[in-house]
Amino acid sequence: MPRLLTYNVHRCVGTDKRLDVDRIVAVIGQHEPDVVCLQELDVGRLRTGKVDQAEAIAEGLAMTSRFHPAMRVEAELYGDAILT
Structure with a gap:
């Protein structure tokens, strides 16, 4: 069975x-x-x-990311991601 982890990273702060x-x-x-x-x-x-936190975390874990923006402010995004 796959191991699942959920984490609210609070923008990594x-x-x-x-x-x-x-x-x-x-x-x-x-x-x-x-x-x-x-x-x-x-x-x-x-x-x-201006870091892509989803991609940076995925890269650090040797995983791939799918980001979904919940909010967009011009070119800035804020939201959720699934890493596999």
């Missing part, structure tokens, strides 16, 4: 107010999931350095 995509990758990687459902990702948003 921790309770310590630090933006750290690599920390998210490390936490997910500890669980070795087959499928990951992520909520509250920024893609191309100025507030998080």
Whole structure:
């Protein structure tokens, strides 16, 4: 049976107010999931350095991502992703 993990990453900003995509990758990687459902990702948003967080996390885990924007502000996106 595939291992599923869901995670609200809060745009990769921790309770310590630090933006750290690599920390998210490390936490997910500890669980070795087959499928990951992520909520509250920024893609191309100025507030998080214009990083495609879905793709960065997927790359760090050697997975592929499917991003779905829930909100669009000009070229900036905010939403959810599934990684496999």
